[in-house]
Amino acid sequence: MDGDWEEVNRLPLPPSGEHAVPTPVTTLAFDNSHELLWAGNEYGRVTSFYGTELTQYTSFKAGEDPVRQILLHDRGVIALCSRSIHMAMRRGPPIWHIANDEMKDLRCMSFTSKGTSEILLAGLQDTMFIIDIEKGTVSKQIPAADHYTIMKRSRHICAATKTGAVNILDSTTFNVIKTWNAHSSLINDMDAQHDFIVTCGYSLRQGQSYMLDPLVNVFDLKNMISLPPVPFPAGGAYVRMHPRMSTTSIVVSQLGQIHIVDLMNVNTSNVRQANVLSYLSMVEIAPSGEAIALADAEFNIHLWGSPNRIRFAELSNPVDFAEPEDDHIALDWSVDTPLSSIGLPYYREQLLSAWPSHMIVEVGAPPSEIDPQYLATMKATEWGGYGRNRRNKKRNQVENTRTAEKAPTSLQAPKFLSEKARESANDTSTEKKISEVADALGATEISSLQTDVPIMYRIVEIKYSKFGVDDFDFAFYNETSYSGLENHISNSYANSLLQVLHYTPLIRNLALQHAATSCINDKCLLCEMGFVFDMLDKAEGTICHATNLLKTLSIHPQAGPLGLLEEDAPGASLTNMLQGLNRFLLDKIAQDYRSIPPHSAAFDQYKVLATPATMAIRCMSCRSEHTRPGTSFVHDLVYPIPKTLPRNSRAPKPSFCQILKASIERETTSRGWCSRCQRYQSLATRKTIHGAPAVLMLNAAINSPEAKQFWTFPGWLPEEIGIIIDQGQVYCYHGDDLKLHIQRGIHNITVYSLIGLAANVTSGQQQKTHLVSLVNVAHSQPMVPAESQWHLFNDFLVRPTKSEDALTFNSTWKIPSVITYQIKAANNRIDTTWKQNLDTSLLYMDLNPNLAEKRYRPLTPDEAPGEGTIIALDTEFVAIRQPEIEMNSDGERETIRPIAYALARVSVVRGAGENECIPFIDDYIVSKEHIVDYLTSYSGIVSGDLDPRFSKHNLVSLKVAYKKLWILLNLGCKFLGHGLKQDFRVTNIHVPKAQVIDTIDLFFVKARLRKLSLAFLAWYLLREDIQLETHDSIEDARTALKLYKKYLEFSDAGIIETILQDIYRTGREMNFKPPAAKKDGHLIQRMETPTLVADGADSGPSTPIKRPSGLSGPNVFIPGKASPFKY
Known part of the structure; x- marks a missing residue:
């Protein structure tokens, strides 16, 4: 007082x-x-x-x-x-x-x-x-x-x-x-x-x-x-x-x-x-x-x-007072007063402007759009063009284009998260809960038999606010425990195939086994798949994105010539690209898995992907024949050529197993070089099959209307098939035939389960073609569930569906592209031994031992991290694409594509021990993409820092920097930092909440709706001025670690709530910005991270000395410089 x-x-x-x-x-x-x-x-x-x-x-x-x-x-x-x-x-x-x-x-x-x-x-x-x-x-x-x-x-x-x-x-x-x-x-x-x-x-x-x-x-x-x-x-x-x-x-x-x-x-x-x-x-x-x-x-x-400064609450909200009623304004009613300046009174009778309906006439409706597929196949004549009617309309039928324009083409995008937060803060009543999302999704039943594309199969688009993609409510589209993938990334057409591969246990096991090895090849796609699969497992329904894998695909020297990149093949068929990607990835899986010796015997034991075969090639002229290995990883389905039949006769439809048998054995005739005839001749090829793979990958290869017709029969694609290899020939069975062979047990039959498929969805005039996946996730569960669990993965929209809907196709809009079977014996066999065999040698390596100035000290075996080890993390980014913004019809700025970032620097600091606060990772990432903005004022990165020709820093590949973090994640370390959500997003890693300590959430009062910056908290609580000129990731990581120590002290003392209220009160007074630190009228320069002295050197210690705690007693808090707490 x-x-x-x-x-x-x-x-x-x-x-x-x-x-x-x-x-x-x-x-x-x-x-x-x-x-x-x-x-x-x-x-x-x-x-x-x-x-x-x-x-x-x-x-x-x-x-x-x-x-x-x-x-x-x-x-x-x-x-x-x-x-x-x-x-x-x-x-x-x-x-x-x-x-x-x-x-x-x-x-x-x-x-x-x-x-x-x-x-x-x-x-x-x-x-x-x-x-x-x-x-x-x-x-x-x-x-x-x-x-x-x-x-x-x-x-x-x-x-x-x-x-x-x-x-x-x-x-x-x-x-x-x-x-x-x-x-x-x-x-x-x-x-x-x-x-x-x-x-x-x-x-x-x-x-x-x-x-x-x-x-x-x-x-x-x-x-x-x-x-x-x-x-x-x-x-x-x-x-x-x-x-x-x-x-x-x-x-x-x-x-x-x-x-x-x-x-x-x-x-x-x-x-x-x-x-x-x-x-x-x-x-x-x-x-x-x-x-x-x-x-x-x-x-x-x-x-x-005190009469001069009395107040009741620390942070006062304005009090609502009743608005006084406006006095009636006297109207100037004269011949000189414009009638438009006088407001109309409330009326009860019908106005003269209410015209009757028979006097209202519609103007001409807009013409219907012409399907691009129709134009591509149209035959030109002197008087115009004609072609086959590819629309779902009868001849001479008129389309109501007004209704077509108003019809929804996709799910209505939800409100941004920032909008929901503001509304929930202003509304004292209980807001609409997430259950309304389930009602919105549940109101639209998925049915593959519908003539028009069901709304769940249509393209889903990400909307952007000024806060970027993080403000989009992905949870609106997914209430399951299975994560979807974002689709605004280049080459994200691969999402559907990645989901199918992820839920194939044997391929998932291979990818994770390999990712856990010492492989640091930056072009290894199998490692990247392992990282994505692990991320999808840990996310448990949270949105993910495969940015790093798709970047690796885009820089692979073989991807461009094979037509697998969207930027190199605009307008190409997505289903053809996906089938090509399927062949390419499976070939790379085999190569990458064998690249790290000794490769696991599990690969050879299961013969996971390859169908071993010998191809015999015979010249039809001289009858000479030679053989060569004909092993393949993917089989393209081959459909029989339709034959002309007598009138009123009907040919039996081949079953799926009959087409699969013909596709695996594949007898073809083509022209080729005959070494004996020394000229090009007709060559006949046939395959002799020696074994069945553990994972059977099929490309549907539907290239004709006749091939589409096979898939229109409900139940034509079986959920289980059995394959017998006998004397080089393949015998395939399903349904009752399969059950009969299993009961007899005469032949060694391999039973396969349908894991899932990627399907091509053609939305016609309203939307462009896109890909979805339909997966039976029951086969990838650790425990065998009671029934199948089919799910639709439409990029980030994930929804359970019935097997009948999943396996029913429609020739007008839903056609399969890639189909995956796996041996039934391998279902639900999820291998987690890779975590025990995790190669951690990368954490102890110094890949640039001759670096002149080192700001980091690698870990030693005595400091081996483990479950619960706290490490402080901070990253810096650069911009590789500026945002695309346009003005909409209302004159408002609308973000079409947000700014894109790339990882530029990763710093990890020890969180405890003798070397507490000393970094053991300070990696700068080699840039393989064009940088449009180094964001130096925020990142501290300047031109040349990421160029191997000029950089003086510890420069490593993105794969090396990422794998270090991935190893620490799977060792059970806890990542500490300030605002880690953006760090994890740009790094493309998912860290479970149990392994995250984010000081931006620790020092946050939800009712205030504002999160505090690291610089402000450092000034207020630590008496330190940071980020004065630019950012330094080591400095930021250390500061976050100190703030966490302060938080623990406040919590132990039971004063954290009081401290938070004082922080927000002071922040409101100072606009939540620390004062500019000045000394003798000049701005204090930000000190760079000190260079660590090599062990055994004569110089004194340059690492920061741990200061005594800011709590001198159980309830005593030492405030920051200029803090209002200071008396």
Whole structure:
């Protein structure tokens, strides 16, 4: 309490009615988010007063009994009466009211461990109640260990009994942890804050009269012991702890004597005297600590504080006042007044402008668009062109183009996450929940038999706000535990094939086994697949993207010539590109898997991908024949040529197994060079098959209308097939034939399960062609489920579907492209041994040992990271594509494509141990893409830093930098940093929440909607100025680590909530930016990360010396420079 504190205002509590008698104040409470003081009377009426003038703001009836206590909530005010509890908005309208027969004499209440969503009620009765604030219902009734008169919440719930004791209750179970006998008779007032409880009470003296104790009793909640009492000769009637000074207490006598005393030094105190004519009945202190309210027996409320800077709440929200009604404006009704300047009145009769429907005529409708496929096959003549009708319309049928234009072509995009956050903050009622998403998706049934493309199969597009792709609500499209892939990346047509491969256990096992080896080849696609598969597993339904894999594909020297890149083949058929990619990837899987010796014997044992065969080539002229290996990884299906049949006759349709047999054996005739004839001749080739692969990959190769017709029969693609290899020939069975062969057991038959397929979806005129995948995820579960689990993967839209829909095709819009079978014996065999065999040697390597200046020190085997090891991470980016922005028809800027980043630097700092804060990774990434902006002011990267010809830094490939992080992730390390979401996104890695410690979330109050910058937190909490000129990832990682240490200290001391409120209050005053650090009128230059001295060198230590903790006591916080906390 400063020296200028005095009585600022005094007013009587207004009576309940115009002719009512004044009533005493039964409770007082300051608002924690508005400049309001709340008071209750004995008739159940709650009244609020605004500002230091104590202007009456609202008044409403909370119950019929005296108001015992008032609590403040974000949504409103909660008033407790003897037999009911009432919640209302601050403007007065009720939210809910609860009365119960068991509520007989309630006296007190407190928030529980669930924060402000639940309260505990108690009183002079045997039952306590738990109230759910959001629902406004009694969620539970529990027996009370005692009768309680006062409740305060700090580290625990502290409840004063009517016998002078204080029960300390667990805020979760509400069991009594400790009982403290504070006074011999009863407790008149109590407060609890941080680690202290202070009480004032009565004792029975001589003459059988009760007198106030001349001592204020103190209890240490942290150590559960009594502390020396604070002497107060005048007799302590009321006591409050200062909300910002953790050891300061305010003691008030009944006659108005006020003492401000430090519990740790009771010999020093500040004394004031309130001017009261009778005695005081109530005392309350504001959450800001800058105002005190007193209530006396004359029904008056006294407001004390410093007249120059009094306020109630730390961060005040504006108070809503009723808008005054506008006065009627006199209209100038004269012949010179334009009629358009006079507003029209409300009308009930029909206006002259309401024309009847028969007088409204539509203008000409727009012409229908011509299908590009029709134009491509049209035959030109002198008078125009003609061709086959490829549309789903009858001849000469007219299309209603107006309806076609208005028809939805895709799912309506959800609101941006930032919009939802703002709406939920402004709306006090419970917002629409995510269940509406399920209703929106569930309203559209997937059916492959529909003539038009079902909405779930249509193209899904990402919309961008000013916050980029992170603001898009991907969860709207996926409520499953299976992750989708983003489709705004170049060559993302591969998403459908990647999903099928991911849910093929044998291929997933191979990829992860190889990724866990020492391979650092930056063109290894098998490693990249392993990284993507691991990311999809860990994401568990969260959106992912395959940026690194697709980048590796785009720089592969063979991908461009094979026509696998969208930028090199604009307008090419996506299904043909996907089938080519299927052949290319499977060939690379085999090569990459064998590249790291010794390769696993599992590859040869299963013969996972290859169909071993010998190809015999015979010249049709000289009859000479020679053989060569004919092993293949992918089989293109070959369909029989339709034959001309007699009229009224029908040829039997070949089954899928018959076509598969012909496709594997594949006898063809073509022209080729005959070495014996020494000329080109007709050559006949046929295959002799020696074995069946564990994974059977098929390209549908549908290139004709006749081939499409095979797939239009429901159930034509079987979910199980059996293959027998006998004397070089293939025999394939399904359905009842397969069951019969399995029962007989005569032949060695290999049974295959259909894992999934990629399908080509042609949306006609409204949308371009795209690819989806349909996968039975049941075969990739660790445990065998009871039934199949087919899912549609339409990029980031994931939805369960029935097997009938998944395996039914439509010649007009849904045709298979790639089909995958796996041996049934390998289903649900998920190999996790790669984690135990993880090669961690890369963490201990120094790939640039001759670097002149090293800012890092590689790990040693003694520092081997493991489960729970904390490492601090920060990354820097460069821009490889500027955002594309256009103006829409409303004149607003709309982002078409957001800015694209590439990883430029990765720094990882030790989080504990002797070398704490010393980086062991500081990798600069070799740039293989054109950089449009180095973002130097944010990244610290300049031209030449990422060029091997000029860089003086530790330059490595993206594969090396990524794999180090991936190894640390799978060792179980915890990644600590500030704003790690963007780091993980650009790095293209998914880290489970259990392994992430993000200081941007630790120092965040959700109700504020604003997250704090690293520089501001460093200035406020660490007394350090960082990022003055540019960013340095090592400096940022170290700062995040220090902030985390501070957070742990604050949490242990129980003052984190208070610190957060002070941070936000100061941030609001300073616009959440640290002041520019100046020295002698010049800006202090940012110090670069110090160069580490080699072991054994004579120089002194250059690594930072660990400073003592900022907490000198249990509740003492040393603030930052210029911090308002500093006295």
